Amino acid sequence: MYKALSDVFDQVIRECNEHNAQFQSLIRKMVEQNLDIETTRNDEHYGAAVHHLSLLRNKRCLMAYMYNRAEVIQSFRWKIGPVLPHEIQEKLQFSEKEYFKNHSAVIKSYMSEMDIDLTVDMVPPKDPYIQVRVLEDIGEVSLGDHSISLTKNSLHFLRRTDTEQFISQVTSSVLVLPGHEELEKPHAF
Structure with missing residues (x-):
């Protein structure tokens, strides 16, 4: 004061x-x-x-x-x-x-x-799912309660919470497709 x-x-x-x-x-x-x-x-x-x-x-x-x-x-x-x-x-x-x-x-x-970070996504996303296209072979990946095979050119509709950790870790293997306006720019992982 x-x-x-x-x-x-x-x-x-x-x-x-x-x-x-x-x-x-x-x-x-x-x-x-x-x-x-x-x-x-x-x-x-x-x-x-x-x-x-x-x-x-x-x-x-x-x-x-x-x-x-x-x-x-x-x-x-x-x-x-x-x-x-x-x-x-x-x-x-x-x-x-x-x-x-x-x-x-x-x-x-x-x-x-x-086991939740309340400071992430202060504005709720419009859609809890995002569509991603795999640009390079990543292989088998564990996402939350299941695993998925991320092979080159495959298209996936995944839960945002499961994929956020990969967005920050991998830079050029997967592209988040347009249509998710709350994302500032397409993210690659």
Whole structure:
């Protein structure tokens, strides 16, 4: 957080302390006068109510800001990845950096436990299958729960999740055919 924002937080907390002191003073005054706090409707009662409501308003404002800030920090994990750039890190408090680190650790733990990478394909593909043409003999390949023979010039309709690992490993043996607009360019493997 910027220093100015930290100063605003400090100012709101000081204001809350002042409201709390006034609230306590008014309640004490009512008790000293042997007035029933629940049923008495006098100046002290209404003053205490105003200070109490001011405390609640300030609390709601600070909580809303912190909630929004936490959402932004969580979104960094999905948009930027597990490591924040220096220019973002320098704008975070230590506790916010720890929050980001812990949030990333929870996501990583969940993904490893479920054996799924949630950061891949943030936009769901239009079709879970892709059509590939084999440009060179690859031979027998194990894809998920089955194996397939990838021979030269053969055409296959395969699950995207089964073929993604090959797209990044092999460069010129297979071509993903057009018609899959979500792919930026034809991939070869």
